[in-house]
Amino acid sequence: MVTGHGADDAVVARGWQATRAFFDRPVDEKLTAGMPYPGYPYGYSPVKGETLAASLGDATPADLKETFSFGPSAFNRLDHKPADDAEAFVFSANPWPVGGDDFRAAVMAYYREMSALAGRIMRFFALALDLPETHFDRFIDHEASALRLLNYPDLVEDPVPGQLRAGVHSDYGSLTILMQEDAPGGLEVKGLDGAWHKVPATPGSFVINIGDLMQRWTNDLWKSTLHRVTIPPRDIGRSARRQSMAFFHQPNWDAEIACIETCLAPGESAKYPPVGSGEYLASKFRSTVSKA
Ligand SMILES: O=C(O)CCC(=O)C(=O)O
Ligand SMILES: [Fe+2]
Numbered sequence: 001m002v003t004g005h006g007a008d009d010a011v012v013a014r015g016w017q018a019t020r021a022f023f024d025r026p027v028d029e030k031l032t033a034g035m036p037y038p039g040y041p042y043g044y045s046p047v048k049g050e051t052l053a054a055s056l057g058d059a060t061p062a063d064l065k066e067t068f069s070f071g072p073s074a075f076n077r078l079d080h081k082p083a084d085d086a087e088a089f090v091f092s093a094n095p096w097p098v099g100g101d102d103f104r105a106a107v108m109a110y111y112r113e114m115s116a117l118a119g120r121i122m123r124f125f126a127l128a129l130d131l132p133e134t135h136f137d138r139f140i141d142h143e144a145s146a147l148r149l150l151n152y153p154d155l156v157e158d159p160v161p162g163q164l165r166a167g168v169h170s171d172y173g174s175l176t177i178l179m180q181e182d183a184p185g186g187l188e189v190k191g192l193d194g195a196w197h198k199v200p201a202t203p204g205s206f207v208i209n210i211g212d213l214m215q216r217w218t219n220d221l222w223k224s225t226l227h228r229v230t231i232p233p234r235d236i237g238r239s240a241r242r243q244s245m246a247f248f249h250q251p252n253w254d255a256e257i258a259c260i261e262t263c264l265a266p267g268e269s270a271k272y273p274p275v276g277s278g279e280y281l282a283s284k285f286r287s288t289v290s291k292a
Contacts, residue, residue: 003205006120007113015110016179018103020243022068023151025097033068033097039286041146043095044068047153053167055287061163064155064231069148070094074108083254086278089285090144090253111147114177114247118145121175121208122249129218130262136174136251144250144278145173152185152229152242159231165242166229172284173250173277174217176209183242185232189225196228213251213280216272219263253278 022030027046035043048062073091082088096104119140126135152165165185180187182201189209191197199207215224232240251257255277259270 001199001202001205001207002121003202005117005206007117007206009204011109011113012179014106015113015245016243018106019068019149019151019245022097022100022103022149023066023243029099030066030068030097033095033100035095041089041092041281041285042069042071044097051167052169053164055169055172055284057287058168060167061160063167064159064163064165065150065152065229067148067150069146070096070107070111071146072142072144074111086276086282087253089282090250090278107147107149110245111145111247114147115143115145115249117177117206118143118175118247118249121177125175125214129221129260131260139251139255139277140174140249142252144253144281146248146250148246148248150244150246152183152240154240155232155234163231164228165231166227168226168228170215170224170226171209171211171246171248172213172281173211173248174214175211175249176207177247177249178207178209178244180207180244181242183232184236184238184240185230185242187227187229187244189227199227211248212284213257213275213277216257216275217260217263219259219268219271221263250281251277253281 030044033044035045045067047064047066050067051060051062053060071090071092071094074094076091082091122136122140123133126133180201186201187199187207188196189199209227210222210224212224214222256274257277258274259272
């Protein structure tokens, strides 16, 4: 959890409100920004469109959430030609909703704010790993990060056994900056004790999750935290709608993520082969398409 993070409060508040207003729109309007096909990385995905636990190979029911995501091509030159499949995937075109200009401006500003904050956190990470402060800068100077807006509506039907608002998973990149609100049926992380712990929503703070690529960089010294969003209890006499905004910080699409020397004890060897940032992301996305 970070506080005193230096992100601009007005930009954060505007992003949050614009997100709420977007999810309040009728579903056919939201679908004007629909993903062109399942497994596409960006655009609007309605409730039950995705199964996050499938990214870990688990067969579970689809998630009870709706999402809107966009990626780095929002900030890119339109004439840029991708060098390979990984870059083409990461820089896929972003669908935007019809009549959503204010929404687009607000959430793009939020993305920029989170990108700057992620860069500052990566510098702290470098120092914590006994590396020069700027060590990660060259891996994130044309970052492949995505912003995902999430809405968990009130339940309209009984969940099927094993169904969650967001299935058990870890995030894929370097780190995630999550803004969430206090609502029933919230975020839980799996601790080293193996138990699920609720993550409190403290106003003015962000939750920071380590992603898979940071785990690989550090040879498991830092673990990508397993997390899930639980189903709210029934009949609580108030709305259980919950909103969150997840900024998935992703190194440059062509960054090679290989074990960092300072993370190896004498005689220890790397647990993972080097992997391309874009290649890893694309493989994870393909696995989460809802089959329900
Ligand atoms: O809504 C949340 O609090 C978490 C969402 C999440 O974990 C994700 O989309 O990766
Ligand atoms: Fe997540």
